Amino acid sequence: MKIDAFSSRDVSADTPVNYFTRDYSLRSWLFTRDHKRIGLLYLISITFFFSIAAIAAALMRWELLTPQGDLVVSDIYNRLFTLHGVLMVWFFLIPSIPAVLGNFILPLMIGARDVAFPRLNLASWYLFMTGGLLVLYAILIGGVDTGWTFYTPYSSVYSNGHVMLMASGVFIAGFSSIATGLNFIVTLHKLRAPGLTWFRLPLFAWSIYATSLILVLATPVLAITLLLIMLERFLGVGVFDPKLGGDPLLFQHLFWFYSHPAVYIMILPGMGVVSEIIACFSRKRIFGYRIAAIAILAIAALGFLVWGHHMFVSSQSVYAGVVFSLLSFLVSVPSAIKVFNWVATLHRASIRFDTPFLYALGFLALFTVGGLTGLFLATLAVDVHLHDTYFVIAHFHYIMVGGMVMAYMGGIHYWWPKISGRLYHEWLARISAVTIFIGFNLTFFPQFILGYLGMPRRFHIYPPEFQTLNIVSTSGAVVLAIGYTLPLFYLGWSLFFGPRAGSNPWDATGLEWTTPSPPAEHNFERTPVVTQEAYDYPDLSL
Amino acid sequence: MKPPSSIDASPYTDATQRSVAQHLGMWTFLATEILFFGGLFACYAIYRHTYPEAFAAGSARMDFWIGTLNTGVLLTSSLFMAFADHAVKLGRRETLRRCLAAVWLLGVIFLGLKFYEYHQKFVEHLVPGAGFHPDGGAAPPEQLFFVLYFAMTGLHALHMMIGLGVITWLFVRASRGTLTADRPAPVEMTGLYWHFVDCVWVFLYPLLYLVR
Amino acid sequence: MNAHPSSPSPKVLTLVFAALLGLLALSAASSRVITGPWGSALGLFLAVVKTTLIFVFFMRLRYQTGLVRLFAVAGFFWLSLIGLLTFADYLTRG
Numbered sequence A: 001m002k003i004d005a006f007s008s009r010d011v012s013a014d015t016p017v018n019y020f021t022r023d024y025s026l027r028s029w030l031f032t033r034d035h036k037r038i039g040l041l042y043l044i045s046i047t048f049f050f051s052i053a054a055i056a057a058a059l060m061r062w063e064l065l066t067p068q069g070d071l072v073v074s075d076i077y078n079r080l081f082t083l084h085g086v087l088m089v090w091f092f093l094i095p096s097i098p099a100v101l102g103n104f105i106l107p108l109m110i111g112a113r114d115v116a117f118p119r120l121n122l123a124s125w126y127l128f129m130t131g132g133l134l135v136l137y138a139i140l141i142g143g144v145d146t147g148w149t150f151y152t153p154y155s156s157v158y159s160n161g162h163v164m165l166m167a168s169g170v171f172i173a174g175f176s177s178i179a180t181g182l183n184f185i186v187t188l189h190k191l192r193a194p195g196l197t198w199f200r201l202p203l204f205a206w207s208i209y210a211t212s213l214i215l216v217l218a219t220p221v222l223a224i225t226l227l228l229i230m231l232e233r234f235l236g237v238g239v240f241d242p243k244l245g246g247d248p249l250l251f252q253h254l255f256w257f258y259s260h261p262a263v264y265i266m267i268l269p270g271m272g273v274v275s276e277i278i279a280c281f282s283r284k285r286i287f288g289y290r291i292a293a294i295a296i297l298a299i300a301a302l303g304f305l306v307w308g309h310h311m312f313v314s315s316q317s318v319y320a321g322v323v324f325s326l327l328s329f330l331v332s333v334p335s336a337i338k339v340f341n342w343v344a345t346l347h348r349a350s351i352r353f354d355t356p357f358l359y360a361l362g363f364l365a366l367f368t369v370g371g372l373t374g375l376f377l378a379t380l381a382v383d384v385h386l387h388d389t390y391f392v393i394a395h396f397h398y399i400m401v402g403g404m405v406m407a408y409m410g411g412i413h414y415w416w417p418k419i420s421g422r423l424y425h426e427w428l429a430r431i432s433a434v435t436i437f438i439g440f441n442l443t444f445f446p447q448f449i450l451g452y453l454g455m456p457r458r459f460h461i462y463p464p465e466f467q468t469l470n471i472v473s474t475s476g477a478v479v480l481a482i483g484y485t486l487p488l489f490y491l492g493w494s495l496f497f498g499p500r501a502g503s504n505p506w507d508a509t510g511l512e513w514t515t516p517s518p519p520a521e522h523n524f525e526r527t528p529v530v531t532q533e534a535y536d537y538p539d540l541s542l
Numbered sequence B: 001m002k003p004p005s006s007i008d009a010s011p012y013t014d015a016t017q018r019s020v021a022q023h024l025g026m027w028t029f030l031a032t033e034i035l036f037f038g039g040l041f042a043c044y045a046i047y048r049h050t051y052p053e054a055f056a057a058g059s060a061r062m063d064f065w066i067g068t069l070n071t072g073v074l075l076t077s078s079l080f081m082a083f084a085d086h087a088v089k090l091g092r093r094e095t096l097r098r099c100l101a102a103v104w105l106l107g108v109i110f111l112g113l114k115f116y117e118y119h120q121k122f123v124e125h126l127v128p129g130a131g132f133h134p135d136g137g138a139a140p141p142e143q144l145f146f147v148l149y150f151a152m153t154g155l156h157a158l159h160m161m162i163g164l165g166v167i168t169w170l171f172v173r174a175s176r177g178t179l180t181a182d183r184p185a186p187v188e189m190t191g192l193y194w195h196f197v198d199c200v201w202v203f204l205y206p207l208l209y210l211v212r
Numbered sequence C: 001m002n003a004h005p006s007s008p009s010p011k012v013l014t015l016v017f018a019a020l021l022g023l024l025a026l027s028a029a030s031s032r033v034i035t036g037p038w039g040s041a042l043g044l045f046l047a048v049v050k051t052t053l054i055f056v057f058f059m060r061l062r063y064q065t066g067l068v069r070l071f072a073v074a075g076f077f078w079l080s081l082i083g084l085l086t087f088a089d090y091l092t093r094g
Helices: A026-030 A035-063 A074-093 A096-110 A118-140 A154-158 A163-190 A203-235 A248-281 A289-305 A318-346 A355-378 A380-386 A390-420 A426-453 A464-497 B015-050 B052-060 B064-089 B093-123 B140-176 B185-209 C010-033 C036-058 C066-091
Strands: none
Touching (some): A035 A074, A035 A118, A035 A390, A035 A464, A074 A118, A074 A163, A074 A248, A074 A390, A096 A118, A096 A163, A096 A203, A096 A248, A096 A390, A118 A163, A154 A203, A163 B015, A203 A289, A203 B015, A248 A289, A248 A318, A248 A355, A248 A390, A248 C066, A289 A318, A289 C066, A318 A355, A318 A380, A318 C066, A355 A380, A355 A390, A355 A426, A390 A426, A390 A464, A426 A464, B015 B052, B015 B185, B015 C066, B052 B140, B064 B093, B064 B185, B064 C010, B064 C036, B093 B140, B140 B185, B185 C010, B185 C036, C010 C036
C-alpha cells in the first residue's frame, strides 16, 4: 500500500502536508478515522467537561470557607459534589490519557498506521459525547444529589433527582470506554511493527494494555448495575429493595467491582507516561524494565480483588473485610515496586529539568503520599474512623490530581511538539508546573488533617474549629486554578507563534519520535523494523 | 490535488492478520457481554442461595414447555448460522441466503413465544411492581425471582432483536451478492454474536425454568 | 468440496446439533426427577457442556489460535472473581 503523505500540494515549502493540515473541513474532522484527529477531538471534549467540573469544585471550596451553609443550600451542595464526581471520573479522568494520548501516540509508538478498528474509534468518541451531553442535560435541568456513587436505596427509590438521565449518560459513555479498550488490546496484539516484541515495548504501551484489560472487563459490570438502578426506579421494585428481601449492599458490591478497578484505569496510564518522561529526561533505561512491566499487569489484576475496602463499615461480613484488607495491602506492593524503579532510574542519571520532568517529579512525590495514605484506609480498624471523612477525599485527590492529572499534564507537555509541531514557552511552563504543585499541596494536605480530626465528607456545614484549615484549602484551590489556566494560554499561543519543533526535540528514543512533527496522515512511509530494546539510551558511565 | 484520504489506510498488511484481529476484537466484545450478563447472574446466584424456596416457587410458575421448546428453537437457529458461516466460505450464495433466512425465522419464532410468555405473566399478575399478586399468594422474595426473570430474559431478547437486525442486513447483502468467500468476516462475526446469545439462553433455561 | 480450513463440515455441525438436542432433552427430563441442589448442579453442568460444544464447533474455537481461545474463556474467569468474593461476604455474615 503506497503512502503519499508528501504529495505536491499547494502549501509553502516549510509546512509539508500533515494529519492536521491535510484537510481543514469540519466534515473531515467529524468523519475522520485518523487516530490522531480522534485523540484531539477527545482532548477538546475532556477539557470542556473538566472545566465544568472544576467550576463546581470552585463553588464547593468557596462554600467551605465558612462553617455555615451560606452560599448554597444543602440540596444544591449535594448536586454540586455529584456533578463534580460524575464529570471528573467518567468524563475526564477515565478517558484522559488513554483516549487523548493513547489514541494519538500509541500507534506511532508501535510503528502502526492506525489502531485496529479505526471506525470503532470514531464511534467511541460519538458515544462519549452522547453520554456527556446527556449528563450535562441532566445537570442543567436540576441534577442529581446521590453522589457519584449512586448508592441504593437512595438512588433507586428516594432521590428526587434526575437519576435515570444521568445514569443513562454514564451508561452510554461506558460503551465508549469499552470500545477504546477493545481497540487498544487488539492493536497491541496484532499491529506491532516487525521486531517489536512485547518486552521491547515502551512502558507506556504496557500501561495502555493493562488499562484496556480493565476497561473491557470492569465497565460491563458498571453498565448492568446502572441498568438495575434504572429498572428499580422504573418498576418501583427491584433487586436492591429490602421490602422484597433484596440487599442494598449488593449494589455496592456490583458498583465497586467496577469502580475500584476504575481507579487503576485512571492511574496506570499516568504511570506509563511517567516512565516515558523519566527515561527521556534522565537519559537512562527505566531501572528494572521487565519487573516494571509485570508490575503494571499485577496492579491491573490485583486491582480486581480489593473492592470490598470501600465497604468496611457497610455491614459487609467482617471476615470478607479482613480478606479485602489483606488483598488491598498486597496491591500496594507492585505500585511501590514501580516507585522504587523510577527513583532508582534517577540515581546517577543525567537529568534535565524540563517541564515534563517537573510534572513527573511531582507525580512521584504526590502519588507516593497518596499511595501511603491508602494503606491507612486499607487497615480495617483505622478505616472505621477515617471512612467518609476528608481523609479519604485527600487520599484520592492526591492520587488522582497529584498523581494522574500531573502525569497527564506531563504527557501533554512531553508530546506537545509531536502533536502540534510547536514548542511552548519553557519558563512559563515550568512556572505553571511549580504553581500547580504548590497549589495542590495547599489545597489537599489540610484535608488529611481535617479528616483525621473528624470532618465528614459531603457536608457543607461543619464545626467552626475546622474553619482555618478549610480556608487554607480554599486558598490553595485558587493557586491551583491559576496553575491549570496558564497552560491553556501558553499552549494555545504556541500553536500560532511557537517555534517549530523538529521530529525529536527531546532527543528521546521511541518510534513516535522518528516521525515528523506533526506526523503525516498515515504515520510512517515504510513500516519500521525494530532491532533495539526500549529506552536504548547510550550508557553514560562508559 | 487532495492527498489520499484515510479510507485507503488500512492498518493491516495482510488478510490473515486482519482476520485474527477481527476474531480477537469480537471475542473481546463477547467477554464484555459475559461480564454484562454476568452481573445479573451474580445477583441471581446470591438471591437464589438466600431464598431457595421462593425461587423454586417462582420457577414452578414458568411455562416449562415453552421454555424447553424455545431452547430447541435457538439451538436450531445456531445450527443454521453455523451452516451459513460454512456456506459463505465456500462461496455458496444461495445456501447462505437460505440459511440466513432460517436463522431469522427461528429467531422470530423465539421472540414470538417469548412475548406470548410475557403476556401470560401479565395476565397472571406476575409482573413485578404494584400489580404483582400471584395466585395463591407468594413470599416477597418470589417477586425478586420475577424481577430477575424479566431483567435477564428482557436483556436477552433485546440482544436477539439486535441480532435479527444484523441478520436482516446480512440477508440483504447476501441477496445482492456482496458477501464473498474472501471476506467472510461479516458472517463470521455475526455468527459469533448469535451463538453467544444462544449460550446465554442455554444458561438461562435451567436457572429460570428448571428450579425444583 | 465440503471442507474448509476454518469451518466444520455440515456433517460435523449436524452431529453436534444432535448432541445438543440430546442434552436439552436430558436437562428437561432430569429436572423433573432430580430436584434440589443436585438438580441445580446437574442443570448447570449440562449447560456448561452445551456451551462448550457451541464454543468449540459452532463458534469455531477448534480452529483458532491459543490467544483467541484465551480471550474466549477470560470473561468467565473474571466473572468467577466477582462471584467468589461477593459470595464470601454473603456466606460469612454473622
